[in-house]
Amino acid sequence: MLRRDDRPDIPWPGRLDLPGGGRDGTETAEACVLREACEEIGLVLAVEDLIWRKQFKRGVFFAAHLPEDAETRIVFGDEGQGWMLMHAEAYVARPEAIPHFADMVRRYLNQ
Secondary structure, eight states: OEEOOOOTTSSSTTSEEOSOOOOOTTOOHHHHHHHHHHHHHOOOOOGGGEEEEEEETTEEEEEEOOOTTHHHHOOOOSSSSEEOOOOHHHHHHOTTBOHHHHHHHHHHHHO
């Protein structure tokens, strides 16, 4: 999870966010999430690491299970105040989780 910057000019300031973002040009949703994960937290993932995909009104949500050594590969980028690892169940229980992302994670957990 990323702790968003605490600035009044961005949506959900200071809240817990998930890596992701908008597509560049004709980029696929998969290519976008893999690029954003690399840019935001330094994780190089493969399409095969994406174990769940769901289309929502806000875009496509993916879930990936990370290998045990993933924490050692995280390199925090220049967006946000910091990062942390947590189980999906813990994220949805946190009051500072971005509500629509918490809902997406709940749907993943309930599938």
